Amino acid sequence: MNQDYIVPNEWSLIEEGFQAEKVKSSESLFSMGNGAMGQRANFEEQYSGATFQGSYIAGVYYPDKTKVGWWKNGYPEYFAKVLNAPNWIGINIEIEGVPLDLYTCKSVKDFRRELNMKEGWHKRSFKAILPNDIEIEVTATRFLSLYLDEVGAIKYNVTPINKNAEVTFIPYVDGGITNEDTNWDDAFWDVYDADTEGNFGYVVSKTNKTEFHVCTGMVSKIFLDEKQQQPTPEINKELLKTSFGYKVTAQKGQTASIEKMGGYVTSLNHQKVNLIEASMKVLQKASGLGFEALLQKQKEAWAAIWQMADITIEGDVKAQQGIRFNIFHLNQTYSGKDARLNIGPKGFTGEKYGGSTYWDTEAYCIPFYMATKDDKVARNLLAYRFNQLEKAMENAEKLGFKNGAALYPMVTMNGEECHNEWEITFEEIHRNGAMVYAIHNYTRYTGDYGYILEMGLEVMIAIARFWYQRANFSSAKNKYVVLGVTGPNEYENNVNNNWYTNYIAKWCLEYAAENIEKVKTDFEKDYNRIIDKTQLAAKEVAQWLDVATNMYFPYSEDHQVFLQQDGFLDKELITVENLPKDQRPINQKWSWDRILRSPYIKQADTLQGFYFFEDRFSKEELKRHFDFYEPFTVHESSLSPCVHSIQAAVLDRMEQAYTFYLRTSRLDLDDYNKEVHEGLHITSMAGTWMSIVEGFGGMRVREGKLTFQPRIPKQWKGFSFKVNFRGQIVKINVTQNGTAFTTDGKNDLTILLNGKETLIKANQ
Structure with missing residues (x-):
């Protein structure tokens, strides 16, 4: 059985009801990024249940010494680890001195979280009864800014429901973090400064060996019913961590809030000696704008991305949610602004695989970025x-x-x-x-x-x-x-x-x-x-x-x-249909020896060449x-179903093409490979885009011309996408009755449609 707790929705990921066993999977699925940094969907407040804390900075890594039993000539000296960076999101909450921890609450109800992909924000809400019997309602909203890509913003609201209560907000930045993925348990980070200046708190650290210097900073504002308060903070400076404590008394039904701006400035983009100053400057700018104004800029930035990158599917909500989820994460991972960066297989959602670049970029990702940027x-x-x-x-x-x-x-x-x-x-x-x-x-x-x-x-x-x-x-x-x-x-x-x-x-x-x-x-x-x-x-x-x-x-x-x-x-x-289901996935059930002697294919191989x-x-x-070959393919690589979907479409096997499309588009949403808690499969998401554009849309380039051979699954009423071809934006809209093309370029465009030359007039 695949997981199915994510509510189908065209523009959002929605989870309803608190399930401790789903926390790590949701931390992956609801992850956020802005091309420069990323964040798993960890709770801001403390959580004592199973969790995988993950904050990441693009381009920052550690060369973890290779761990092998037998050294061979030419062996890589190290395995590059994507680094879990200092934690900027943390806001511990105390109600009358008792910590809020969803794992230890007497009850949690009306739990809901939403990742709004259209506008680029994450929101979590719930009601909880703490061990001291105080009931509270919480709403926490956050995003990683596309406008200021060194900044993340959080608005955290707490409303006492059954009695007046003293609410303590403890925002912090913490350099004392470790990687889930490490060979020797080395210390990857060296924290060498942690201090405060006014309402600005920071931790400065550098990576061992690679010498990336990072200032993790924060500024906060406190509100009661949206009116800013000026409580005197309790300042706490530790060796690896800086925190403020803000106490406010909220009447029953009154909302206490914190707006926290945090994030990273790095020596990739600033002089080492200026990191603290640069962090303070960008965070004060964000704080000056305020949460709502910065969120508005976020919505505008995502609207511009979707204007070009969106693929619409009519009549199939799960298929629509799947493709938008894929497009959203591709745009969160790589913006194209910095030629030093690339598209890691887990993006900003986990640490598995290390490194930032595989052949996935060249084989799968370039078509997506080429056509949508x-x-x-x-x-x-x-x-x-x-x-x-x-x-x-x-x-x-x-x-x-x-x-x-x-x-x-x-x-x-x-x-x-x-x-x-x-x-x-x-x-x-x-x-x-x-x-x-x-x-x-x-x-x-x-x-x-x-x-x-x-x-x-x-x-x-x-x-x-x-x-x-x-x-x-x-x-x-x-x-x-x-x-x-x-x-x-x-x-x-x-x-x-x-x-x-x-x-x-x-x-x-x-x-x-x-x-x-x-x-x-x-x-x-x-x-x-x-x-x-x-x-x-x-x-x-x-x-x-x-x-x-x-x-x-x-x-x-x-x-x-x-x-x-x-x-x-x-x-x-022996074909896959004769392989017992309880033996799947074979990479988690079988010895490597048995896998190597089997006929089973992890991903398209000969068919990749075709x-x-x-x-x-x-x-x-x-x-x-x-x-x-298809009957021997177990598709235990995320890069496999998209190729099969495209080829099934070429062969007019639309039911098979559709099944493979759903598998690639919902690989993580439905957790086909039982590993989503480790992070998402970012690079294969570009394959999902290809399965619609090249598979169902039949788009190719031959002799300098765009060619199309559109096909549509019977489950869909229609689908549409845009491509930027040599400076001309072409929109393709396919329905069960036919295909329409428009271009907003200044010139006419000749395409081949089902092998025949067709002229698309400019702006028609």
Whole structure:
């Protein structure tokens, strides 16, 4: 059974009723972020039940020393930990001296929380009877400001219901936090200053080893029935923590409130010596505006995001909630403003996986940001990788590669590999292909060939050098082979000739050669500069093409399909429908040995290649491969259902496409993989967007033109989305009766609709 306690709603996540066993899951689902920092939906007041406190700052990490039993040459020195940052949200509440703690209250009723995705705020309300028999009503609202992205704002109301009561608000900032995810229980933070100045309290800390300096600050205002009060605070300064105590007496039915502005300023954006001053300045600005005015700016900022990014679905509330939940979290995680940042697989919702960047960004996220923002945002994501090219060369060199070959990391913060599972670190080399595919995808969509001249070709050359050296000639097969790899399907390690890896290697070599030739012919000055910088010899390109032309692909004549890898047919081929439900998910029920010997596929592998390169295969070939591999796929990677949804739509299997769409869009909401308490699957959320736009919308770019082949599930009355294509905003509205297109650009736009040229007149 999947969880189903989230109330279906088109624009909000709503939870009704307090369930202690759901607290950690809700902390993930109701998380907030603004691109610069993020916060799990922890309670502001103290809570003694099971909880996962999580506050995160974009770009701040700790290199936790790798923990392995047996060190191997080339092993990453560290595993980058996304850091749990000092806690800024804390407001302990005491009623007549008794702490408010929902875990120890005599009763909690009318508990409700809402994450309003349209406007970007989180609200929690409840009535509680404390151990001293005082009943109170509480409403707490908070958001992370898009207008001032170093600030979060909280409005916390307490109303005594059955008697007058002294209410004590104790806002604090606390540097004494630890990570859930740590190898050696090292201290990640060193707090070196904690103090107050007027109503401003702060903690200044730095990360050990990486030396990121952070000032966590707060300012507060107290109100009675919305009239500001001036109670004299009790100031408490500890080694790692600063707090104020504000006491006010509220009559029965009177509301006591605190407005708290808090957040982070960091040495990424400020001089270390100015952090305290910068924190005070931005928080006083926020406090001067006040909670309501800052909230209004939040609503306006989210309205602008939704204006472009929204996807509407008519007639299916769960499907609508799912896609908006995905789009909301993608925009919370990455704004595109800072080229030093990227899209971590958990975003700001948890610590699992470490690192900030996987191949997910290139394979899944770039299409979303490219089509819903402008070219600059996607270009920043590509520039992020170009800026780490030297590190990628160092990574390859550690493994014995030469001549400027590059191996991009599986997991990274700064370009260095920092993943500590050897079968992934050394073997999941297909990630290199995603780097080049993203350049191809970006250029095809935007028409910006300038990126290839400025940065992209250098990346392609370094990656082609890697693939050339990684393949070796098999005399027995009279072909080039790629041995000892792990494909996207991580349930097969150390296999030979993974079809997807071999295919993307071949494609990368050909694509690099093709672009070298184009630059040589059309951009001589750039060509000379790049050849000089990379020291590329003419014979190298000929050698690459020899490998590409003679690459080996395992194939089964009996099944008429490419084999996922050489030994796939040696397995006991029992399909998923014959796997008992109590054995799922197998990654939580089975030994790794048993998984590796099974035919079960964690995520689209061969089909991932068919998705990337669909123009190179016929519909009949796709059908054969889909029918062969899908029955063995357990979809225990969040990145799997979206690819299957798109391909089922291509094959006009709309019921299957719809089922896979619901699975990808509600993966976390319905907790399919029983792990939502650890955080959300942010990067796969971009796959959800693709499953509508590329799957049901049938959108592709071919020869510089947008093409569409719309299809609609029978469960929907209609759906619509917008894309920004080369500076023109195109809106697509699909119903059961047909499809309408509008553009608000200044020029007419010719598209291909179901293979026929169609003209969309400007502003019509």
